[in-house]
Amino acid sequence: MRYFSPGPVHLRLGLVCLGVGLQHGTLPAVGPRTLDHHVAVVVSSGSGWYRTPDGRSHTVRAPALLWLLPGVVHHYGADPHSGWDEAFVDFTGSAVAAYTELGLIDPERPVLPLADTVAPRAAVSRIARAARHGNPLLEVETAAGVHELLVALRRARADTASDGDPVLTALARDAFQPLSVAEHAARHHMTTAELRGAVRRAAGCSPKDYLLRIRLSRAKELLAATELPVAAVARRVGYDDPAYFSRLFTRRVGTAPVRFREQQGRTVPGGWSDTVPPPDDPPLITRDP
Structure with a gap:
């Protein structure tokens, strides 16, 4: 687990990472507690439970996402016998409101089933790698990672087809x-x-x-x-x-x-193309030896 304290200039990026963690096993329950920022908890394997502020309990089965919202009491935990595998990212910023309006953050559904967690876990791993001690771009890289994570989570939702809505x-x-x-x-x-x-x-x-x-x-x-x-x-x-x-x-x-x-406006020899070249094989100018 790593936690960060972005400065005022980083907050102007609109979205900043406050912490990242990856853990697994029969973890202790979290809460009841209230935070002043958002947390995305990605459960990759195993099962557990989530209790709403009104006391209702929901079963959580991987792959799943828990949205922890600022100012809202949350209480959750892994199955005490089998445990689970989780990754979490704490974040905040003015851009959260826009992501919520666009539907990438869903306050109405604190527990969301996912189709898989490959892309979200990859985004969390990149945030964790950027969080290494001595990285001069730590706050900027982790902030970019939060943007990537929110998009990956939206694409990974179980109610979203692989080719889009x-x-x-x-x-x-x-x-x-x-x-x-x-x-x-x-x-x-x-x-x-x-x-x-x-x-x-x-x-x-x-x-x-x-x-x-x-x-x-x-x-x-x-x-x-x-x-x-x-x-x-x-x-x-x-x-x-x-x-x-x-x-x-x-x-x-x-x-x-x-x-x-x-x-x-610009003229392109041979005309324009709307085909995106593969990232691992982009077109290059060949030069005569």
């Missing part, structure tokens, strides 16, 4: 079609309210805002990588009225489409 995947596929939110909902055999709830849980925003983000991101790519007129770009991303598209783009991006192209 099916509703978000379908919305992204159909984002450039002239469909209303109600029409998108009907395609999923959902009411508009059900679609709003599903997207809010998965992406932390409304369906309209989720679709808008996809459309504007694609518009930026087309403006930067092609010479298509703004009106053509607007049509490509689902807007028949180029004037409306320009107003919307300017309001959300902070600059007009023409100005964005002036700043970001």
Whole structure:
């Protein structure tokens, strides 16, 4: 176990690590206690229990995640006979509110089943390695590790498919079609309210805002990588009225489409690709000997 005391400048990063630990076996119970920060407890093997503030007890079976929230009494422990394998990370910061709004931290479900713990445990291990004595970048590296851990935990949730949320995947596929939110909902055999709830849980925003983000991101790519007129770009991303598209783009991006192209536009020999190269085999310039 290691604990840290980030300074004021580190707190301005938005998310900082306060501690990290890996332990296993028939560990003593924790609590009842209350903390002033968040803790993610990843249970990789074994089983135990978690008791809510109202006294109700929940069985915890690996793989699972325990969210310990600031100001909320928590009480939990491993099975006294078989024990469990756990890793924990203490963290705090202003970015916690945004992660909660985006659904990566779920205060309503303190015990969450996970599909597996490979990626979360790898993130915790990187935090632990960064926590070595004498590391001049300890606070920055461990803070980056907390961001990685929250993403890994969201992907590892048992209610998330390996290829992502099916509703978000379908919305992204159909984002450039002239469909209303109600029409998108009907395609999923959902009411508009059900679609709003599903997207809010998965992406932390409304369906309209989720679709808008996809459309504007694609518009930026087309403006930067092609010479298509703004009106053509607007049509490509689902807007028949180029004037409306320009107003919307300017309001959300902070600059007009023409100005964005002036700043970001560039010509690439052979054209652009939307294929991400494998990290272990990136394209390289070959030089003659």
